[in-house]
Amino acid sequence: YGKNTIKFLRLHREGKKHFVKEVEVCTHLRLTSAQEYLEGNNSIVIPTDTIKNIVLVLAKKNGIPSLEQFAMDICNHFMTTFCQVAYVKTYIQEVPWQRLHENGVPHIHSFIFVPDGIRFCEAEQCRNGPLVVFAGIKDLKLMKTTQSGFEGFYKNEHTTLPERHDRILCGELFCKWSYGECKDFDFDCIWYMNKIRECILEAFSGPPDCGQYSPSYQKTVNCIQMLVLSKVPQVQVIEVVLNNTFYNVLDMKNLGLTNDKEVLIPVEAPHGSCACTLGRKQFFEA
């Protein structure tokens, strides 16, 4: 049980310059006994209202140095404060506020909402177990209008899809990776120094002047995983899900026109989905 979508803004000021971190936190606990379920005995139950208060108090006291550090702080607090907690998990996602710029000059206290991929993290711990930290990005929608195809696939009497070597590849990415058992990482430093987001975009798109051919969604997913694993040594395992939107080249023959991939109709349902988890060992074997 736990509390979902605890939303708040943590405002930090350095002189006249303001920094904002707005987050949604979900914290879930499992207790050492199930007596509240079986007998309605609440004596060891920490109310979800108290869970919310603790999250807000920690935000006030420690600030949010990084999403990951804050998730670890919350897990640590519950494990060290409450002996009746057998397991704790905290998920945090960030509201994508970006500092406004006017003619290239950053504004000291104005921000704009830019949801081009949402950063999130997760920390979890069992009593007597390690604290494990995950991070990721979701709702990242990308499109490439060529350098994508799908050929040589398995065919039988139910196959109606034609082979194509030039199609649009468009999809929403969910990427989540594990930092393994956590040492003293500076998570935002890893994110920015290793340019994780840039890695993902680059693996999807290929070089800016020519792109890179994708023979399938599966291969594109694998490329993203391989590049992140090779560029970010702290990442142990990476899961990528690509929910793709198919763009159908409209047949305009009955309207007397030849449509040379100029007008395409997005097909939102059904959509394909392709998921893969890749770890270090598997990586070196491959």
Add this chain to the structure above:
Amino acid sequence: YGKNTIKFLRLHREGKKHFVKEVEVCTHLRLTSAQEYLEGNNSIVIPTDTIKNIVLVLAKKNGIPSLEQFAMDICNHFMTTFCQVAYVKTYIQEVPWQRLHENGVPHIHSFIFVPDGIRFCEAEQCRNGPLVVFAGIKDLKLMKTTQSGFEGFYKNEHTTLPERHDRILCGELFCKWSYGECKDFDFDCIWYMNKIRECILEAFSGPPDCGQYSPSYQKTVNCIQMLVLSKVPQVQVIEVVLNNTFYNVLDMKNLGLTNDKEVLIPVEAPHGSCACTLGRKQFFEA
């Protein structure tokens, strides 16, 4: 990988009387090799477009006798047709069309959309493993305006929640149960004969003339599980998640009024959540 949200309507006619079943199907496969991820070799890949075609062909040929039977048909088809499939999972949810009635008379071909709880099911199978079937109901929102409290819980310096013995209990239920390894069940018969939906409503509400006191969300979740397990012998394990909306009694003192639980404000975020999975063995022990 697979195909999500394959939406279609299966229309069945008996004379002038029409029967509709509109569903959303998601079918996912895992293949015996990962060469399409690692090498971009698509030779054993069944396109998601073919997956969609197969689902639609099965619907046309077999109809949808019940959601569960249709999910099993799909899994069976993939396992028996494609030797490269190592695992198949199919999720189906129903669009809640109900037959219209005029002055109590059922209409032969008119329907109304009534989303008061969505039925769904899931079937999954590994090669050489059993076909396992789950069923459930989700998005079922219930409220009781009294006979609910929360007292005697654990308190410390972060506790600000007062004890209450008369509060509103309101939440959205997700219930999912397993029928175990499947024999020749008539699933719709189990659903209707055992009145599973009615069980859930009754366990939540208590007797119509007086209700039944709930000492916590956890206990209510447990009551639902216990009643379903006791009334429906085919159910092996049941998971219930209750996402509750808190209704705050508005303090109107500064407006010169005494609010005797007459005006309440729903608090949508954050919301509490409480989940539990209960199986037969645990049931008899309890």
Add this chain to the structure above:
Amino acid sequence: YGKNTIKFLRLHREGKKHFVKEVEVCTHLRLTSAQEYLEGNNSIVIPTDTIKNIVLVLAKKNGIPSLEQFAMDICNHFMTTFCQVAYVKTYIQEVPWQRLHENGVPHIHSFIFVPDGIRFCEAEQCRNGPLVVFAGIKDLKLMKTTQSGFEGFYKNEHTTLPERHDRILCGELFCKWSYGECKDFDFDCIWYMNKIRECILEAFSGPPDCGQYSPSYQKTVNCIQMLVLSKVPQVQVIEVVLNNTFYNVLDMKNLGLTNDKEVLIPVEAPHGSCACTLGRKQFFEA
């Protein structure tokens, strides 16, 4: 300016029996001067927080006898209390809680959320003008699987739609009518006595044993309007919008099957829309 989505639950008790009315209220004002826009002078501005308080105080004091009466109470309060208010409009929609029944017996304090059409109303008044009241129902989704066609329409070189005399008609209805300048109406009585909802369903569906042929969405919209105007003398003008979802009979020839309108695919975008407003005068002329 104003306050949107003021959400609250009004609980009314008669002995042990509870009655709930949960609503969302939006109240907007226009003031007699625009000095707050032009000069930033707030001296006559009623804060939206005060608007919210007033709505809640009225709910506490008067209860919600009907949505329409409550909307009128709010408008009256603003007009009589604040001379700087030039115009007030209040929109209210109801959260669709229905009393639970167990084996036909109504439960004294348990409710279920059944969103099969949302009731709403609107009241508006200019200073020195009449108080005008509207009511309606929205998000009402209906389907008939036959007795619908579309033939004899205008054709040119851009027409690819075939004529059809047997198609599925499925759509979401928005109906809003005016009660004109308001006298002392008992609005819930009008709603229930005249069976407005039943009128709409009946005009859409036709008789339960055979239905009624619809030659177009437009004609169905008109039928609904005509029936409501003829059955409910208090209604002055009625607007109906029908947003229809097209169900495409899937061509399965390339899969070796003949699909006799058994498998249909809903096309959610684009969707057709058809709106019409019909008043008494026009009605009698027609």
Add this chain to the structure above:
Amino acid sequence: YGKNTIKFLRLHREGKKHFVKEVEVCTHLRLTSAQEYLEGNNSIVIPTDTIKNIVLVLAKKNGIPSLEQFAMDICNHFMTTFCQVAYVKTYIQEVPWQRLHENGVPHIHSFIFVPDGIRFCEAEQCRNGPLVVFAGIKDLKLMKTTQSGFEGFYKNEHTTLPERHDRILCGELFCKWSYGECKDFDFDCIWYMNKIRECILEAFSGPPDCGQYSPSYQKTVNCIQMLVLSKVPQVQVIEVVLNNTFYNVLDMKNLGLTNDKEVLIPVEAPHGSCACTLGRKQFFEA
């Protein structure tokens, strides 16, 4: 009646460089007669399917030079082709794809979805009337963490809001302006040359090094209107709606802490709303 959410992507290629314009189009017509409503006579009805075809054919033939030009092309086509059309309105909104950049280098065929404000336009025409064009931006969410207050407002017994001279101002902007009766405008040129979006951001935020004090949402709305009208001579009238989210400074006294505007809770419902339409004449008078 008409067709809503006609979604398509128009792909334009210049050598290896690709340009995408994905849009949603809604086109509505009113015919010169209402016989299809009253008599079910469809002989002058242009099917919504034909409307869709025409939009797609125009996109194929003309491309989408700008949203506004494309909306005008559609209106012109219906007015000149069909004498039974009495009125036509076309609304278009853009799917916010932006070209990807790698280390500052633009990618030739890869794009990212960045919904930080959605551009839209509207064109409408009555037979024998002028073609009027509107343009706008919606879903633009902005926040400033200081330089905002609300003081000196009207107070009575229902006022509980304290005066504040330092609060967070956060809201979603909807801006729509009219270009009046349309001459041969190059609409994208007006948009980019006059930096309309930048105008709105600047009027909201003030100078980057210090901001500008906002005494009310109303005054901020007015500032945006005044700046756009003064910087963009082609704009005749501008409507701005600001739906604001209130950020509540959490009282942490009962948790033993002093919260100096460091932890704030967003209040999503109810939210205030403030709308104003300002034209040239009013502008000069002000």
